[in-house]
Every structure is written in structure tokens, then in C-alpha cells.
Amino acid sequence: METADMYISGVGSYVPARVSVEDAVAAGRYTTEEVGLHGLASVAVAGDVPAPEMALRAARAAVARSGRSPAELDLLLYTSTWHQGPEGWPPQSYVQRHLVGDGVLSTQLKQGCNGMLTALELAACHLRAVPGRRAALLVTADNYGTPLVDRWRMLPGAVAGDAGSAVVLDTEPGFARLASVCTLSVSQAEEMHRCAEPLFPPGILEGRTVDFAAHNDEFRRRAVTEGDGTKVLVTLDERMAEAIDQALAEAGIKPGDVTRVACMNTSREIADQICEMRLGVPASRSAWEFGRTIGHCGASDQVLALEHLVRTGGLGPGDHLLMFGFGPGVTISAAVVEVLESPVWARARGGDA
Incomplete structure (x- = not known):
């Protein structure tokens, strides 16, 4: 949009x-x-x-x-x-x-x-x-x-x-201006975050631990052995690229116009894949160096990166930040933010708290 x-x-x-x-x-x-x-x-x-x-x-x-x-x-x-x-x-x-x-x-x-x-x-x-x-x-x-x-x-x-x-x-x-934002879905992958766990009774009520990593690994293992599962993984990759392309197009910019990228705070390998494989921009333009110091903070990662980059001079007037993330469902979102001016709170305090 x-x-x-x-x-x-x-x-x-x-x-x-x-x-x-x-x-x-x-x-x-x-x-x-x-x-x-x-x-x-x-x-x-x-x-x-x-x-x-x-x-x-x-x-x-x-x-x-x-x-x-x-x-x-x-x-x-x-x-x-x-x-x-x-x-x-x-x-x-x-x-x-x-x-x-x-x-x-x-x-x-x-x-x-x-x-x-x-x-x-x-x-x-x-x-x-x-x-x-x-x-x-x-x-x-x-x-x-x-x-x-x-x-x-x-x-x-x-x-x-x-x-x-x-x-x-x-x-x-x-x-700053919110230039565009969009969300796409891949409902065929809704099992990725629950895998074989039953829907009822809810696991949290039975004291079952939450382990998204194990669910993800099991889902991908099944995908390798089942043809339809492989198609779902391919669809996920395609939809991720589609969400990014849509956000950039609606913002009226190209990948080369992206100043910085803020994804979910995960490993260096994942950050590199999104920046270099999806966007064709160096991973050094991501907010990963900041993200690696705080962990994956739920839905906060992209906003924390925006604040950090503005406060530390990583983003200035005329710069564009691409924010990207995905969640269970699977839903995939992307947004483009254009910085219009250096705000008073960034000029006054400077640096990172």
C-alpha cells in the first residue's frame, strides 16, 4: 500500500x-x-x-x-x-x-x-x-x-x-515519512510454527515448552521428504521477494536507493541472505551490527533499528530504510521509511542509549 x-x-x-x-x-x-x-x-x-x-x-x-x-x-x-x-x-x-x-x-x-x-x-x-x-x-x-x-x-x-x-x-x-507498507501471506506454511503439535488442548496449558526452532527444523525436514513441502518452501522464498519488490515499487524507489535495511535480529548468515540475495546490496547496509547486541526482540526489531540509526547518524534526511519481517501464519511484511529531517531528540542527545 x-x-x-x-x-x-x-x-x-x-x-x-x-x-x-x-x-x-x-x-x-x-x-x-x-x-x-x-x-x-x-x-x-x-x-x-x-x-x-x-x-x-x-x-x-x-x-x-x-x-x-x-x-x-x-x-x-x-x-x-x-x-x-x-x-x-x-x-x-x-x-x-x-x-x-x-x-x-x-x-x-x-x-x-x-x-x-x-x-x-x-x-x-x-x-x-x-x-x-x-x-x-x-x-x-x-x-x-x-x-x-x-x-x-x-x-x-x-x-x-x-x-x-x-x-x-x-x-x-x-x-520521517512512511512511503509504503505491505503484507503478504503463505497460509500453506502455517504448520511451520506448530508442526506436529496438536491444536487442543493448547500446549501452554499442559506445560509444553515453546520451541519454534524445533518446529521449524521438523517442518523443513518434512519438506525435503514430501514434494508438496518443497513447493511451500519455494513459495515462501518467492513471496518474500515479492513483498520487498512491492514495498519498493509503491515507495517509488529501487533497491539501489535503499540506504539501510532493518530485518529481524537473527544470525549474520540470514541478514546476509536478505541483503545480498534479495536486494543485491551489501550486508554492511543492514542494521545487523546493532541487532546482534540486543537479540530478536519480538515485533520491536525494525522500530528499534529505526530509532538507533536516526540517533547515531546512520540515517539522515533523504535516506530510505527498508523494514522487513515475517511471522507465523506465515505472513510477510515490508515497509519503506524515508527520513525527512534530523529530529530534535536525535540532535540533542546524539549517539545510542
Whole structure:
């Protein structure tokens, strides 16, 4: 979807202290082989800070930087990948109570690791639907330091990091423009994140650990032995390329116009594949060097990269950031952000926090 009339007026984040891979190896949680294979340096660990609290802290920063008051917001979208609090309790109500107020539509998305990109698309449609709507607040946060999941083992080629991030999407010019955003699906691959696990009763209620890496490996093993499975993997590759091509075309740019790329924070090998094989651009233009220090932070990766690159001078006026991600389903999303100016918060603080 072409979104030249949509702007980003504020971004915010909450990234807790990092734990180094060396410390994890010493504790027996990670291996030296994995350190060499994936090239990751550290992971953000929030301890007992709840995910909704991280989301609120990021949201406060984003709204403050946007120049909007909470009363000027018309939508609150909260997306996540892991449990947020008591079952049956909506985490968006926490942000609404402590920041936004009751005069907005507030809802939660369960879209996986590309949830913020999907939220951008939905928010743009919501703001366009009724004249006079002004801005939307999009937030996400996850804390994986819980039972039934091992952050060091749950994902293929990645370590799960804790963080919160937020974006204010605006109808008035901001420091950046959302040039395009799109989402495609490959529903034939919905088994990739559950594989042979039964649908009922839900595994979490029976105390089964969550291991997406094992599910992914089993799905790909079956694909090798079953002809239809191989077709699904080919379709996944094709749709990834299609999503990127569509986002670039709708933004009116070519791969060579992309200044930086922000994907999910996974291994160096995966980052290289996306940059060099999909885009034909050097992997040095990705945000991987930053991502390797915080881990794969659910749906926050791309927004954290945007904030980091703007604050550290990796993106400046006229530059384009391609954001890319995929989640269970399988859904594949891509977006292009054009930086219009260096915001006051970047000029004033500089560097990375």
C-alpha cells in the first residue's frame, strides 16, 4: 500500500541491560559453536520488568517526541508475540489507562514478529477512513524470561531479547515519512510454527515448552521428504521477494536507493541472505551490527533499528530504510521509511542509549 500521506512523528524504546554471549556460554545456556556460527554478541534481558510496562515507557517517549498530546491520538494498537500478563487481561488497557485515555479505539494484535509492520498498515487505513483523524500510537513489548521458554533455544538462528518500542503514525509531517507498507501471506506454511503439535488442548496449558526452532527444523525436514513441502518452501522464498519488490515499487524507489535495511535480529548468515540475495546490496547496509547486541526482540526489531540509526547518524534526511519481517501464519511484511529531517531528540542527545 502506498502511504505517502502518512508520517512518523515520534518513536520510542525501552531496551534493558544486555547479557553477553560469553556470560551465557559460561552459564551453560549457549555454546561456543553457536557464537561462531551466528555472530551474536549479547541479548537484552528485562528481568522482572513486565512487558506492558516496557511498552508504556516506550510509548511515553514516542508521544513526547511526536509533539502530540495523548488527547490527539485516535487509535492505540498493541502487538506482541509472548504472554503479557494475566490470562484474559488485555495489555493495551494498561497503556490506555496510564497514557492515552479512553477516547480512542484500543485493541491488540497477535501477528507475531512482523506485528508492528502490520500495525502500520492498519493504522494508516484507520487514519484515512474518517476525515479529521490525526495520529495513531503503535506499541509492542515482550519479556521472554518466563517458564516454558528458553530464550537461547526457542528460535532458529536467533536469541530472544526483551524490549519495548513505539511509533506515532501521523497525518501531519514528522521527521520521517512512511512511503509504503505491505503484507503478504503463505497460509500453506502455517504448520511451520506448530508442526506436529496438536491444536487442543493448547500446549501452554499442559506445560509444553515453546520451541519454534524445533518446529521449524521438523517442518523443513518434512519438506525435503514430501514434494508438496518443497513447493511451500519455494513459495515462501518467492513471496518474500515479492513483498520487498512491492514495498519498493509503491515507495517509488529501487533497491539501489535503499540506504539501510532493518530485518529481524537473527544470525549474520540470514541478514546476509536478505541483503545480498534479495536486494543485491551489501550486508554492511543492514542494521545487523546493532541487532546482534540486543537479540530478536519480538515485533520491536525494525522500530528499534529505526530509532538507533536516526540517533547515531546512520540515517539522515533523504535516506530510505527498508523494514522487513515475517511471522507465523506465515505472513510477510515490508515497509519503506524515508527520513525527512534530523529530529530534535536525535540532535540533542546524539549517539545510542
